[in-house]
Amino acid sequence: MIRETFQQDSRVLAAFTAMVFIGGTNFVAVRLSDRGLAPLYGAGIRFLGAAVLLYLYVALRGIALPTRAQLKGTLLYGVLGFAASYAFAYLALVSLSSGVAAVIMGSVP
Numbered sequence: 001m002i003r004e005t006f007q008q009d010s011r012v013l014a015a016f017t018a019m020v021f022i023g024g025t026n027f028v029a030v031r032l033s034d035r036g037l038a039p040l041y042g043a044g045i046r047f048l049g050a051a052v053l054l055y056l057y058v059a060l061r062g063i064a065l066p067t068r069a070q071l072k073g074t075l076l077y078g079v080l081g082f083a084a085s086y087a088f089a090y091l092a093l094v095s096l097s098s099g100v101a102a103v104i105m106g107s108v109p
Contacts, residue, residue: 027098027105030090039090047086 033042058065066074085108093101 027102031093031098034094039094040087043086043090
């Protein structure tokens with residue numbers, strides 16, 4: 001029982017550590033990409049790559065794609081809740097430090 005709990009705790013700790021590392025370096029990477037690319041162009045390339053990887057994952061796992069009715073709400077949420085916030089974040093990181101941007105984005109529910 002103790003060995004199983006330790007194994008689960010180590011998985012949780014590893015997942016938490018990975019998320020902290022990814023989340024902590026995210027805005028630093030965006031800030032660096034803003035130096036060489038226009039902010040919205042860099043965001044577009046990043047999210048296009050993520051969309052391709054997600055589509056490949058869904059296709060390989062055989063997960064059904066959303067129906068037309070489900071897609072309306074999904075697109076509305078994606079554009080307003082996700083794309084707009086990251087577009088503003090990419091634009092803000094041109095003149096804002098990555099630490100301040102991470103605190104601001106982390107404080108949004």
